[in-house]
Amino acid sequence: MTDTCDTSAVLVVDDEIPDNSTLSEQLRQEGADVTSVTAFEEFIAAVEKDVFDAAFLDWELQRITRGPEMLSLLKMRHPPTARIVVSKHTEQRDDARRFGADVFISKSLPESQKKELQIEGMKLGSLSNTRALLLEMGAPNIPGITRRIPVSEQEEVAVKAAANEWCDSVLLNGGESSAILTLLYSRCWRPQFDHLGYMRASWGRKLQVLIQVATLTAHDVALIADSTPRLITDTIDSASFSGPAPDFIDTLDGLLSILAFVLEVSEYDPRCMALNLRNASFADRSVLPPPWSGLGLSVYLRERGSLGVRDALEWIRRK
Amino acid sequence: MSFQEDDYCFDRGNEFHEAEIKERAILYRLTSLSHNTPDTILNGRGPVASRQKGRFHKPDQLTTYCSNNVVVSLAEVLFHMYRDLLNQLGKASGYALIRSQMSKLRSLVVFRVRGIKELVHLDCEGVEKDYRTRISGTLSVWPDATYELFDMLNDAFRHQGKKGVFYPSARHAFDKCLVLFSDHSDRVIVDEFHCLQVRLQLIPEDQDLMARPVDFSPFRKKVHPTMGFYEIVERKPFEALSTEGWINPKGLPALGFVDFVRRRYFSYPNDAVVALA
Numbered sequence: 001m002t003d004t005c006d007t008s009a010v011l012v013v014d015d016e017i018p019d020n021s022t023l024s025e026q027l028r029q030e031g032a033d034v035t036s037v038t039a040f041e042e043f044i045a046a047v048e049k050d051v052f053d054a055a056f057l058d059w060e061l062q063r064i065t066r067g068p069e070m071l072s073l074l075k076m077r078h079p080p081t082a083r084i085v086v087s088k089h090t091e092q093r094d095d096a097r098r099f100g101a102d103v104f105i106s107k108s109l110p111e112s113q114k115k116e117l118q119i120e121g122m123k124l125g126s127l128s129n130t131r132a133l134l135l136e137m138g139a140p141n142i143p144g145i146t147r148r149i150p151v152s153e154q155e156e157v158a159v160k161a162a163a164n165e166w167c168d169s170v171l172l173n174g175g176e177s178s179a180i181l182t183l184l185y186s187r188c189w190r191p192q193f194d195h196l197g198y199m200r201a202s203w204g205r206k207l208q209v210l211i212q213v214a215t216l217t218a219h220d221v222a223l224i225a226d227s228t229p230r231l232i233t234d235t236i237d238s239a240s241f242s243g244p245a246p247d248f249i250d251t252l253d254g255l256l257s258i259l260a261f262v263l264e265v266s267e268y269d270p271r272c273m274a275l276n277l278r279n280a281s282f283a284d285r286s287v288l289p290p291p292w293s294g295l296g297l298s299v300y301l302r303e304r305g306s307l308g309v310r311d312a313l314e315w316i317r318r319k
Numbered sequence: 320m321s322f323q324e325d326d327y328c329f330d331r332g333n334e335f336h337e338a339e340i341k342e343r344a345i346l347y348r349l350t351s352l353s354h355n356t357p358d359t360i361l362n363g364r365g366p367v368a369s370r371q372k373g374r375f376h377k378p379d380q381l382t383t384y385c386s387n388n389v390v391v392s393l394a395e396v397l398f399h400m401y402r403d404l405l406n407q408l409g410k411a412s413g414y415a416l417i418r419s420q421m422s423k424l425r426s427l428v429v430f431r432v433r434g435i436k437e438l439v440h441l442d443c444e445g446v447e448k449d450y451r452t453r454i455s456g457t458l459s460v461w462p463d464a465t466y467e468l469f470d471m472l473n474d475a476f477r478h479q480g481k482k483g484v485f486y487p488s489a490r491h492a493f494d495k496c497l498v499l500f501s502d503h504s505d506r507v508i509v510d511e512f513h514c515l516q517v518r519l520q521l522i523p524e525d526q527d528l529m530a531r532p533v534d535f536s537p538f539r540k541k542v543h544p545t546m547g548f549y550e551i552v553e554r555k556p557f558e559a560l561s562t563e564g565w566i567n568p569k570g571l572p573a574l575g576f577v578d579f580v581r582r583r584y585f586s587y588p589n590d591a592v593v594a595l596a
Contacts, residue, residue: 199426200514250367
């Protein structure tokens with residue numbers, strides 16, 4: 001699996017250059033892709049050009065109060081963007097809230113507290129923005145979120161689960177999934193398969209990886225290979241395509257081919273692969289339905305053992 | 320040492336059938352991401368596991384198919400993707416299964432082998448006479464020839480202890496396919512073994528050859544019946560291997576469109592591969 005995710009797109013607006021640079025650098029260190037501007041006109045140009053997950057706004061620019069205008073404009077143009085006001089003057093907190101700020105960060109706060117608020121602000125923006133994109137794509141049943149920090153873990157989990165369930169159903173029903181997958185992968189909301197790492201792995205390691213992705217246990221594999229969990233673990237750990245019992249190795253190799261086939265049909269999506277292994281109606285409308293129709297592949301293989309591996313692979317390879 | 324045409328010894332005049340591979344010859348195989356390791360690349364167990372019949376094997380016979388030219392492997396695999404797609408469409412195999420035939424990730428394995436003797440050069444008069452077969456010339460590139468004529472010849476070669484066959488690809492008119500009988504894992508030189516990830520893709524009939532292909536539904540558009548797309552995903556290692564002379568043909572682009580029908584090439588590989596910048 002890989003954990004390379006796109007960074008949050010963040011806008012920093014502050015006319016005091018040292019403050020702007022410090023905040024921008026801090027946010028970059030948190031993994032954000034930062035656009036920094038120092039003037040109101042630059043802010044307008046930036047929000048007209050790009051969509052941001054979060055915007056950090058100085059209340060006053062060149063001694064003119066710009067906070068209310070910037071908050072209103074952001075709210076109008078792209079409501080999901082997290083609106084974070086950063087100011088020296090704590091008395092502006094209520095005004096900022098009234099004009100739609102999600103977070104108010106006083107510049108006089110200790111660094112650790114500021115950092116915590118910054119991270120939560122970006123998290124809120126990322127969740128809110130991704131949720132909005134999913135709704136635009138037509139995702140049904142995506143729950144709402146409360147715009148506050150800290151972000152509710154329960155709400156976050158619920159949104160991610162609903163997004164993944166929708167993605168699963170699109171993948172399993174053969175719908176157009178690439179845009180959804182790209183979004184979920186980019187946000188690290190869905191595990192990705194590491195093709196290159198897998199390609200370079202030894203035979204035993206490949207089997208280990210696919211067994212793990214398929215969420216099969218050593219006990220499941222033992223049933224499939226008519227063996228014991230201990231022997232399965234030892235064989236896979238030995239990492240090479242050889243062993244004292246060629247039939248046993250052939251069965252494990254057959255299982256590897258079957259799992260690789262399911263992964264390929266699942267467009268290399270680990271979640272979808274695990275679902276397809278349990279899908280009792282997989283290709284069941286085919287002229288020649290698979291032998292595991294009605295049961296699902298994982299149940300079928302556990303019940304039939306090595307004979308099931310042989311028959312399943314024969315169906316898979318029958319062109 | 321770079322790719323050497325002389326490492327594959329067979330009669331270019333197509334008269335004598337005796338053939339062999341010299342020590343440290345380079346072979347190419349496009350295979351799954353799962354069976355691309357030195358211990359599985361030439362073990363020949365594919366047909367045993369799948370119990371499927373092929374041009375030079377019965378379901379229980381250890382067999383490996385490879386080539387001495389990357390484009391031969393690309394053309395063969397792309398053609399089989401196309402044919403498999405048609406079969407799956409004909410069998411109404413399910414939408415997800417059919418869509419998965421449209422694009423595949425594969426390993427291009429480029430490796431050296433120790434010498435392999437006792438091979439046969441199929442496309443020659445010697446085979447016609449010594450093995451009493453009608454398979455030569457045009458018939459040797461019959462794309463559906465997995466039936467009786469080839470079965471008999473396959474049996475005869477194996478019975479005589481032959482280790483494999485050089486034969487012309489039915490999908491590409493330059494260089495050769497090579498089938499190896501039995502397990503040749505001990506011939507693989509493990510230290511001279513390279514794996515590159517390749518994306519293979521079927522394309523629509525109206526594909527613009529100046530543009531990268533995009534995913535499409537074979538239910539909405541007709542698939543191109545003679546051409547497909549390939550892309551070596553790992554560009555830098557591919558360029559390094561090309562520079563070091565491991566890749567035949569020389570000058571093969573990292574991505575492009577490949578014909579999977581035999582035809583005449585006036586300029587090779589430019590006439591066989593439409594490069595994409």
